[in-house]
Amino acid sequence: MADSANAPKPSSSVKLVLLGEAAVGKSSLVLRFVNNDFQENKEPTIGAAFLTQKCNLPTRTIKFEIWDTAGQERFASLAPMYYRNAQAALVVYDLTKPTSLVKAKHWVAELQRQASPGIVIALVGNKLDLTNDGAGSGAAESGDDSGDARKITTEEAKTYAEEEGLLFFETSAKTGYNVTEVFTAIANAIPETSLKSARGPGASHAAGRTEEQRVNLNGPRDPNAKEGCAC
Amino acid sequence: MVPDADAGSSGSNANDLQAPPPLPPRRMLSTERGTLQVTPAQSTPTTAVSSVDISTLSFPDGSRGTFTTSAMRAVSTPINTGSGRVSPSLGPPSGDLAESMSVMSFAPTMKPAGDLASLVAGGLNRKSRAWQLLRSQSATVQPFQTRDTGMGSGLTGFEREFDNIPDITVQGTTDDDRVALWKSKLKHYMILSSAGKPIYSRHGDLSLINSSMGVVQTIISFYEGAKDPLMGFTAGNTRFVVATEGPLYFVAISKLGESDSQLRSQLDALYMQILSTLTLPTLKNIFVHRPSTDLRKPLEGTESLLSSLADSFTKGSPSALLGALECLRLRKSQRHSINNAFLKMRNDKLLYGLIVAGGKLVSVIRPRKHSLHPSDLQLIFNMLFESGGVKAGGGENWIPLCLPAFNNRGYLYMYVSFFDGNPESNSAEPVQDRSDSEDEIAIILISADKESFYDLKEIRDKVAQQLSKNGSLTIIKAAAAGGRPKIPAIAAGAQISHFLYKSRANVQFCMSSLEPAFGGSGDDEPAKMVARRKLMSLYHQLHASMHAKHTHLKVLHCVGEDAASLAWITPIFELYCVAGPNISRQVMTQGANKIIQWAKKEEERLFIIGGGVF
Ligand SMILES: Nc1nc2c(ncn2[C@@H]2O[C@H](COP(=O)(O)OP(=O)(O)OP(=O)(O)O)[C@@H](O)[C@H]2O)c(=O)[nH]1
Ligand SMILES: [Mg+2]
Numbered sequence: 001m002a003d004s005a006n007a008p009k010p011s012s013s014v015k016l017v018l019l020g021e022a023a024v025g026k027s028s029l030v031l032r033f034v035n036n037d038f039q040e041n042k043e044p045t046i047g048a049a050f051l052t053q054k055c056n057l058p059t060r061t062i063k064f065e066i067w068d069t070a071g072q073e074r075f076a077s078l079a080p081m082y083y084r085n086a087q088a089a090l091v092v093y094d095l096t097k098p099t100s101l102v103k104a105k106h107w108v109a110e111l112q113r114q115a116s117p118g119i120v121i122a123l124v125g126n127k128l129d130l131t132n133d134g135a136g137s138g139a140a141e142s143g144d145d146s147g148d149a150r151k152i153t154t155e156e157a158k159t160y161a162e163e164e165g166l167l168f169f170e171t172s173a174k175t176g177y178n179v180t181e182v183f184t185a186i187a188n189a190i191p192e193t194s195l196k197s198a199r200g201p202g203a204s205h206a207a208g209r210t211e212e213q214r215v216n217l218n219g220p221r222d223p224n225a226k227e228g229c230a231c
Numbered sequence: 232m233v234p235d236a237d238a239g240s241s242g243s244n245a246n247d248l249q250a251p252p253p254l255p256p257r258r259m260l261s262t263e264r265g266t267l268q269v270t271p272a273q274s275t276p277t278t279a280v281s282s283v284d285i286s287t288l289s290f291p292d293g294s295r296g297t298f299t300t301s302a303m304r305a306v307s308t309p310i311n312t313g314s315g316r317v318s319p320s321l322g323p324p325s326g327d328l329a330e331s332m333s334v335m336s337f338a339p340t341m342k343p344a345g346d347l348a349s350l351v352a353g354g355l356n357r358k359s360r361a362w363q364l365l366r367s368q369s370a371t372v373q374p375f376q377t378r379d380t381g382m383g384s385g386l387t388g389f390e391r392e393f394d395n396i397p398d399i400t401v402q403g404t405t406d407d408d409r410v411a412l413w414k415s416k417l418k419h420y421m422i423l424s425s426a427g428k429p430i431y432s433r434h435g436d437l438s439l440i441n442s443s444m445g446v447v448q449t450i451i452s453f454y455e456g457a458k459d460p461l462m463g464f465t466a467g468n469t470r471f472v473v474a475t476e477g478p479l480y481f482v483a484i485s486k487l488g489e490s491d492s493q494l495r496s497q498l499d500a501l502y503m504q505i506l507s508t509l510t511l512p513t514l515k516n517i518f519v520h521r522p523s524t525d526l527r528k529p530l531e532g533t534e535s536l537l538s539s540l541a542d543s544f545t546k547g548s549p550s551a552l553l554g555a556l557e558c559l560r561l562r563k564s565q566r567h568s569i570n571n572a573f574l575k576m577r578n579d580k581l582l583y584g585l586i587v588a589g590g591k592l593v594s595v596i597r598p599r600k601h602s603l604h605p606s607d608l609q610l611i612f613n614m615l616f617e618s619g620g621v622k623a624g625g626g627e628n629w630i631p632l633c634l635p636a637f638n639n640r641g642y643l644y645m646y647v648s649f650f651d652g653n654p655e656s657n658s659a660e661p662v663q664d665r666s667d668s669e670d671e672i673a674i675i676l677i678s679a680d681k682e683s684f685y686d687l688k689e690i691r692d693k694v695a696q697q698l699s700k701n702g703s704l705t706i707i708k709a710a711a712a713g714g715r716p717k718i719p720a721i722a723a724g725a726q727i728s729h730f731l732y733k734s735r736a737n738v739q740f741c742m743s744s745l746e747p748a749f750g751g752s753g754d755d756e757p758a759k760m761v762a763r764r765k766l767m768s769l770y771h772q773l774h775a776s777m778h779a780k781h782t783h784l785k786v787l788h789c790v791g792e793d794a795a796s797l798a799w800i801t802p803i804f805e806l807y808c809v810a811g812p813n814i815s816r817q818v819m820t821q822g823a824n825k826i827i828q829w830a831k832k833e834e835e836r837l838f839i840i841g842g843g844v845f
Pocket of ligand 1: 020021024026029042045046070126129172173
């Protein structure tokens with residue numbers, strides 16, 4: 001019955017990098033997206049972590065190759081290595097922490113200056129659950145009186161995002177609110193032309209694992225695949 | 232918080248042994264480090280002299296039995312230099328002993344321990360029949376099972392040692408409560424800059440410890456002005472050890488009874504962690520330009536690594552104590568085929584490659600001209616297996632780090648990914664969703680090129696595929712799940728409860744399973760943690776006695792109220808074993824001999840000899 005749905009869809013990989021101040025929730029967003037999980041006291045990332053996750057769109061499958069970078073200052077000099085060939089970037093701030101938006105703006109500027117010209121950038125305000133309009137119940141957990149830890153208004157961030165031509169979302173890695181939406185929006189925003197096919201047109205297995213091993217066995221992947229397409 | 236200290240300091244000239252009485256003896260720091268210092272080989276065993284206290288036990292029938300009791304030191308004391316024996320240190324207060332019903336008298340004396348041959352002969356301490364009878368009845372008593380005399384063990388509150396001190400915002404806690412909690416900790420580590428800026432403290436937040444740091448800095452700098460740096464001092468039952476490394480002061484405060492040199496090597500490991508984060512030139516630069524710099528910012532995120540190192544010392548780490556690594560026990564041919572697969576798949580970006588299962592080394596490949604230093608591996612293992620950061624992160628990791636023993640001037644880049652630890656699954660894919668499992672397998676690839684992530688990932692993928700195909704992965708998982716060897720399988724009937732065996736040439740060690748008495752899970756985990764610390768404290772004492780300067784101790788046998796222990800050192804190995812208090816010296820020595828024979832026979836399974844070299 002699922003035959004038509006499983007018919008080989010074009011599949012392509014997209015290199016995505018997460019940037020942002022320490023402790024804004026980059027790793028938590030990735031953990032939510034990849035494993036649908038959340039950890040209350042997540043330890044800071046050291047260096048960077050590399051993860052993959054698929055995103056199924058109606059017309060194609062996007063395989064995200066995600067670089068979750070460390071936000072701590074001392075790792076900042078390594079960042080260019082991760083965004084250099086990235087097709088997408090998620091710049092994250094904590095909407096309860098004003099300095100984190102300042103930092104996010106720096107990252108956006110650096111990306112616009114140094115990254116590939118076509119890079120799709122999403123600005124993400126995380127920890128929405130700590131605010132009054134937190135997903136679901138709407139009740140914040142931290143305060144009693146105002147109950148709102150929000151320090152950065154939606155308008156402020158949204159206006160900035162529009163000016164710079166960024167996608168914009170407010171999320172909660174904790175509740176999962178809007179997390180998949182961010183990645184789906186990015187997947188949709190990647191221009192067709194910048195997508196390279198991850199494998200030749202003949203292959204029809206959808207299973208990622210076999211696919212990856214096959215690719216690795218064949219050594220350098222992209223040149224072959226592309227030539228196959230061009231014929 | 233520094234109590235009135237009977238402070239002593241030792242001179243900058245380490246060779247001057249003529250210290251005035253109140254000062255602790257000085258130690259030669261240069262030779263304290265490293266693990267390869269081999270004592271002069273002697274073909275015949277020397278008759279070792281040790282501090283063994285003899286206690287006499289009276290029986291209802293009027294006969295008396297004597298037994299030796301180890302001098303349990305409440306406070307770690309600097310080990311005597313210049314004398315061929317261990318200092319007869321502070322025994323437990325006699326008040327405690329009077330309460331303990333079986334011990335009638337307590338007469339500290341010196342007694343030669345004899346060489347091993349004569350120990351086996353067993354003629355040394357013949358006892359009355361009643362004593363033999365009594366002993367045979369209770370020979371199966373496990374170590375540390377005598378009713379805790381509370382004060383005696385010095386471990387009161389150890390179950391809560393690692394609990395956080397609530398911060399000021401937590402309702403209902405006053406500052407006094409917090410200070411009391413802080414003082415109740417048995418072990419503290421502090422790092423501060425020579426300008427007195429706090430950098431790190433294992434317990435308590437800045438508001439709590441700021442004044443203590445100030446006091447510590449004042450004391451240290453007072454002695455520094457006198458050109459006679461403070462090395463350590465004792466206050467009550469607490470030992471303070473100070474290490475100065477360039478612009479940084481490291482302080483260990485311990486009620487656990489380690490020796491000064493043991494505490495010093497713990498402080499050294501913390502310093503290595505800081506270098507690993509920053510590199511030496513960066514650290515120097517920071518303070519050259521601004522001596523008052525707050526180092527916490529550049530070290531951000533390193534606290535959890537420092538704390539997991541500190542906690543492993545406080546829990547008692549055989550690896551740190553022996554300065555050696557533990558390997559996964561595998562057949563020689565199995566290890567060989569893993570090494571070969573690894574060697575075949577390497578490319579020229581690779582500097583070091585390691586496979587590690589459950590914190591134990593499975594395989595190492597390295598260039599001929601470089602070997603890996605245990606202290607560097609300790610940092611890597613701590614980061615990957617003790618501290619949660621990398622493990623919980625998921626996916627594959629790319630981590631810049633400095634390995635100070637390899638080169639403290641620059642960074643290397645470490646690729647890390649974990650295999651699925653589940654023995655049923657046979658996936659060679661990097662795990663993205665990791666559960667906490669004892670037998671997780673990690674592959675660690677180190678390169679000097681920061682751009683080489685994809686090159687190293689390629690090695691990983693190929694090695695993983697190969698290991699999965701040829702069944703090695705299953706073998707590794709099974710070996711890791713099998714756990715450490717159990718003593719009945721090694722030395723049947725030996726009644727030894729636990730041992731550590733270090734192969735000196737390989738700088739590796741193996742030990743018997745900690746379960747059930749000292750480890751494993753269960754509802755009595757706090758009790759096990761305490762039992763394990765008692766075991767480790769005993770090992771630390773044995774180790775300190777055996778490695779005291781100018782002692783050429785080969786064998787040391789101690790019997791205490793709650794455990795008997797034996798240490799035996801040759802140029803080839805160091806063996807430490809612990810048994811219940813009633814085990815006879817003869818049985819203990821036989822057991823030790825069996826362990827040695829086993830280790831010799833199994834050497835190529837227990838240890839990585841050479842590793843894969845390219
Ligand atoms: N309440 C709330 N807490 C969050 C959320 N996302 C992350 N956190 C918490 O914020 C802390 C930091 O999260 P991380 O995901 O480690 O942050 P990071 O950006 O990856 O930090 P670095 O790796 O140091 O750069 C953790 O304690 C998380 O549990 C969220 O949406 N809501
Ligand atoms: Mg992170």
